Amino acid sequence: MNTELVLFGVFAVMTLVSAGLVITARSPINSAMSLVSTFFFLAGIYVLLWAHTVAVMQVLVYAGAIMVLFLFVIMLLNLGDAAHRGRPTVTRILGGASAFGLLAVLAVTLGRTNAIPANLGPQAQATFGTMASVGQSIFTAWLLPFEAVSLLLLVAMVGAVVVAKSRI
Missing domain, CATH: 1.20.5 (Single alpha-helices involved in coiled-coils or other helix-helix interfaces)
Structure with missing residues (x-):
C-alpha cells in the first residue's frame, strides 16, 4: 500500500461524499459549496494522475469562475431556502430513472472497455x-x-x- 493509493482512496471517497451532499442539501447555497469541494477533490485526483494542467484548470475554471456564476444566479433569484421536499412528481421520477439509466449505460460501457492504457512515445510523454x-x-x-x-x-x-x- 503506497501513499498515492491512500490519497486516491481519500480523494475518491471525499469526492463521492461531497457529490452526494450536492444532491441532498436542502439549501442551494450549501449545495453549491459542496460542489466547490467536489471540484477541489477532483483536482486532487488529477494531480495524482500527473495531469497538473487539468488540475489547475479544474480549480480556476470550475471552482472559481463557474461557481461564482452559480452563486450569483442563486443570490439573484433569491433561492436561499427555496428547495422544498415534497411528494414525488413525474419530473422527479423521470429524472431519477434517467440517472439510473445513465449509470447502467456507463457501467456496461466501462465493462466492455479494455483496461490496458495506450502507450505514448518518449517525445509525446x-x-x-x-x-x-x-x-x-x-x-x-x-x-x-x-x-x-x-x-x-x-x-x-x-x-x-x-x-x-x-x-x-
Missing part, C-alpha cells in the same frame, strides 16, 4: 499535458471555438449585469 502543448493546441487547431466560447461568456456576463442592474 515529454510534452503531453504541458501548458505549452495545451496553448499550442488551443491557439492553432481550436482557435475559432475558443474565441466563440469567450464571446459567449462575454455576452453572458453583460446579460447578467443588465438583469442585476434592473433589480437594484
